[in-house]
Amino acid sequence: xxxxxxxxxxxxxxxxxxxxxxxxxxxxxxxxxxxxxxxxxxxxxxxxxxxxxxxxxxxxxxxxxxxxxxxxxxxxxxxxxxxxxxxxxxxxxxxxxxxxxxxxxxxxxxxxxxxxxxxxxxxxxxxxxxxxxxxxxxxxxxxxxxxxxxxxxxxxxxxxxxxxxxxxxxxxxxxxxxxxxxxxxxxxxxxxxxxxxxxxxxxxxxxxxxxxxxxxxxxxxxxxxxxxxxxxxxxxxxxxxxxxxxxxxxxxxxxxxxxxxxxxxxxxxxxxxxxxxxxxxxxxxxxxxxxxxxxxxxxxxxxxxxxxxxxxxxxxxxxxxxxxxxxxxxxxxxxxxxxxxxxxxxxxxxxxxxxxxxxxxxxxxxxxxxxxxxxxxxxxxxxxxxxxxxxxxxxxxxxxxxxxxxxxxxxxxxxxxxxxxxxxxxxxxxxxxxxxxxxxxxxxxxxxxxxxxxxxxxxxxxxxxxxxxxxxxxxxxxxxxxxxxxxxxxxxxxxxxxxxxxxxxxxxxxxxxxx
Numbered sequence: 001x002x003x004x005x006x007x008x009x010x011x012x013x014x015x016x017x018x019x020x021x022x023x024x025x026x027x028x029x030x031x032x033x034x035x036x037x038x039x040x041x042x043x044x045x046x047x048x049x050x051x052x053x054x055x056x057x058x059x060x061x062x063x064x065x066x067x068x069x070x071x072x073x074x075x076x077x078x079x080x081x082x083x084x085x086x087x088x089x090x091x092x093x094x095x096x097x098x099x100x101x102x103x104x105x106x107x108x109x110x111x112x113x114x115x116x117x118x119x120x121x122x123x124x125x126x127x128x129x130x131x132x133x134x135x136x137x138x139x140x141x142x143x144x145x146x147x148x149x150x151x152x153x154x155x156x157x158x159x160x161x162x163x164x165x166x167x168x169x170x171x172x173x174x175x176x177x178x179x180x181x182x183x184x185x186x187x188x189x190x191x192x193x194x195x196x197x198x199x200x201x202x203x204x205x206x207x208x209x210x211x212x213x214x215x216x217x218x219x220x221x222x223x224x225x226x227x228x229x230x231x232x233x234x235x236x237x238x239x240x241x242x243x244x245x246x247x248x249x250x251x252x253x254x255x256x257x258x259x260x261x262x263x264x265x266x267x268x269x270x271x272x273x274x275x276x277x278x279x280x281x282x283x284x285x286x287x288x289x290x291x292x293x294x295x296x297x298x299x300x301x302x303x304x305x306x307x308x309x310x311x312x313x314x315x316x317x318x319x320x321x322x323x324x325x326x327x328x329x330x331x332x333x334x335x336x337x338x339x340x341x342x343x344x345x346x347x348x349x350x351x352x353x354x355x356x357x358x359x360x361x362x363x364x365x366x367x368x369x370x371x372x373x374x375x376x377x378x379x380x381x382x383x384x385x386x387x388x389x390x391x392x393x394x395x396x397x398x399x400x401x402x403x404x405x406x407x408x409x410x411x412x413x414x415x416x417x418x419x420x421x422x423x424x425x426x427x428x429x430x431x432x433x434x435x436x437x438x439x440x441x442x443x444x445x446x447x448x449x450x451x452x453x454x455x456x457x458x459x460x461x462x463x464x465x466x467x468x469x470x471x472x473x474x475x476x477x478x479x480x481x482x483x484x485x486x487x488x489x490x491x492x493x494x495x496x497x498x499x500x501x502x503x504x505x506x507x508x509x510x511x512x513x514x515x
Contacts, residue, residue, distance in 0.1 A: 012161065013168055013203045014082040018043065020205045024179065029202060030072050031209040031229055037072045039205075045073065049080035049115075057086075057111040063144070064088045065109035067100070070189040070213060073115030075198065078189075087141040089156065092190045099153065107144060107156055107353060144353065145192050147292050148482035156353035157292050167295050167347040168200040170318065174299075175233055175260050179205035182229055186211045186222075186236040192292050193264065197235055216240075217478050219247035219446070226255050234280075235262035235288075238272060239478065242422045245275050246446050254281045264288040264296075265486065267391060269416040270309045273302070289314035289391070293361070293375045295347035297321045298389070309417065311390045314381070320346040322367045324374065325383060332365065338382040340395055342374040380407075399428050401436055401466045408438065411469065414462045415442055420450040423479045426469060427493040440469035441492055443479050450474060 017039075020027070025040035037045075057064055064086050068074035081088040089107040091100060104112060142161045146154040177183065177200055185197035185208050201208045209229045215221045223244055226234065241263060248255070261276060261283045268287065276285055290296035300315025317323050324332045327339040342363055350373075351362065364371040380392040393409030408426040415424035423443040431437045444450045452472040459468045480488040 012165055013199055014079065016203045016205075017079065018083070020179070020202075024205065027179065027205065028207045030075065031207065032072050033212065036207075042072065042076055042079070045076035046079035046083060049077045050084050053080055053084055053086065053113065056113065060085070062086075062111070063107055063109050065104045065107065065112040066090050066114070067093050067112050068114045068189065069093050070185075070210060071115065072210075074189055077113060077115055079202075082142060085140070087144060087158065089144040089146075090190050091146050091154070092188060095154070103146060103154065103156060143195075145190065145292055148486045157349045158353055159295075159347075159349055163295070163347045163349070164195065164199070166320075167195055168203045170347075171196045171200040171296075172204040175262075177201055177204040177206050177233065181206035181233065182209060182231050183207070183233040184209050184211065184226060184229075184231045184235070186216070186234075186240050188213055192290075192295060193235060195295065196262075217243065219243040220251075223247040223251060223255075226258065227253065230257040231255075232257060233260045233262070234258055234283075235264060237265040238263055238268045239266075239423055241268070241276060242272050242445070245272065245279055248279050255279055255283075256281045258283045260284055260286065262286045262288050264290070267311055267413060267416065269413075269421070270311075271417065271419045273306075273312060287312045287315060290345075291343070291375065291377055293349050293352075294343050294345045294377075297323065297343045297345045311413065313388045313390050315389070317343075318345070322365075322372060322374070324365050325381060325389075326363075333383065336383055336385050338380060338392060341377045341379050341381045341389075343377055344372045344374045348375060399436055399438075401428075401438060406438065406467045411438065411440070411459075411463065411467050414459055415440060415455070417462070418450070418455065418458050420445045420448040421455075423487065425479055425487045425489055425492050427489055429493065437471075438467070438469040439471040439473070439493075441473045441475060441479060443475055443477065446476075 021039040021043035025038060025043075027039050028036040029039045029042045030037040053064060064081055066074070066077055066081070066088050068077060078088070078090070089104060089109055091103050095103075140161050141158040142164055143159045145157045145159070147157060148154065171177065175196075181201065181204070183197055183201040183206055185194060185201075187193035187197060189198075198208050209225055209231055211222065211225065222240065225231070226244070241261075244255075258280045259282065261280050263285075264287070273285075285302035287300040287302070288296050289298040296318060298314040298317055298321070300313045302312065306312055321343065323341060323343045325337065325339040326342055327333050327337060333339055342365060344365075344367070361376050363374050363376055365374050366372075378395050380395055381389050382392050383389050393407045399406055399408060408428065411426045412424045415421055415426070421442055422445055424440060426438055426440045428436045429439055442450075442455065452474060455472050455474070456468065480491050482488045
């Protein structure tokens with residue numbers, strides 16, 4: 001299919017939503033705290049917000065800031081921006097105020113809106129039909145997400161309406177989202193995973209079951225949501241599935257209405273993967289790989305051929321995706337080997353909003369007869385002789401400990417391989433003697449008796465001495481997350497006391513030290 005025909009066939013997200021609200025107004029669009037919002041009600045709420053946007057920020061080309069936690073009202077506000085043809089910045093409301101101020105300032109947002117900022121205006125008087133969205137050019141920006149900020153200030157990632165429509169078209173077709181399909185949304189509203197969970201679902205007439213972030217770690221509540229609402233598609237980070245498995249072990253019921261299970265955002269531990277087929281008895285399982293800058297780019301359907309105990313392959317490129325692996329010497333690998341993954345997708349950003357940040361994150365590679373702009377993912381991958389690609393770590397996770405090079409991602413994978421570990425994070429802290437030392441924080445399963453001695457023995461059987469963390473801290477609460485759902489390594493690193501020259505501090509309970 002040529003590019004012009006493909007553009008013609010694309011349906012804009014917001015136009016499709018309005019069309020469905022007109023044709024099937026009583027269909028359920030959202031489920032929130034057990035209550036359904038119909039397409040009619042959601043569209044009417046979006047119309048009221050659209051009127052408020054026009055009144056408060058009348059400049060049609062002026063970007064709008066949205067500061068809102070996930071809720072039906074927040075989703076209506078996003079729809080209002082899309083209907084009005086406004087680009088909008090959607091950061092996490094949990095970011096520090098000074099970070100939010102800098103982001104809104106950089107994006108040029110003079111007006112910051114939330115669903116609670118004043119009473120909504122009355123809905124405009126109905127015309128011959130429902131209010132239609134403003135026309136936009138395919139290159140126009142709509143969503144502006146942010147990166148996690150795990151290495152500093154978050155970057156703003158603008159996405160064009162064309163990129164969003166191409167992705168939501170692909171997601172709807174690949175996972176069979178259509179009228180009445182129920183999809184669970186676990187991710188926060190500012191997370192790009194919502195492009196599938198929420199926006200592709202609403203585009204194709206489905207029903208979104210929203211998980212309140214306040215209940216995101218309540219395993220029993222999550223299990224009940226999936227079972228009670230007969231969810232058919234689940235996409236979430238590995239922690240969600242570990243929580244679900246623990247809850248199902250006590251409940252005993254399988255989730256047999258689910259047809260597609262998508263794990264993404266992090267590496268799924270092998271033990272967790274082995275238990276998923278027993279929980280989702282009728283589902284196909286997928287590992288999806290992507291970045292905020294590119295959206296989804298690789299997909300692997302679990303088929304039983306995955307290496308036992310090893311990482312799940314990231315799969316093969318999605319249609320229209322081109323990827324290369326660049327070795328340490330800067331050359332593109334043509335066969336087996338390891339290197340950094342560079343990706344170009346039909347869904348990617350054209351660059352950060354601050355274009356000065358593009359320099360070391362984008363590179364041109366030959367694809368056919370033309371140079372194509374690729375995103376440098378920073379992820380280290382390995383391709384075997386069969387073409388299977390697996391994630392090895394990050395190029396910024398390489399550290400030296402006692403003179404030996406260590407990949408902290410590999411250490412985390414070893415910790416996650418223990419069946420009683422839900423989450424693991426490894427950080428480095430300065431040491432006056434060794435230079436750098438590894439400290440690990442591990443979130444254990446519910447009712448687990450796992451201690452640092454057992455975990456240290458587990459590491460010693462699988463890692464060289466320099467890669468065994470000097471401190472192993474075991475906790476019973478989820479690890480802190482960034483605004484895009486990744487484990488917040490910077491916060492964990494800052495929370496670890498720095499060793500003094502007078503000797504190590506005493507170990508806390510459930511914390512082991514290596515001497």
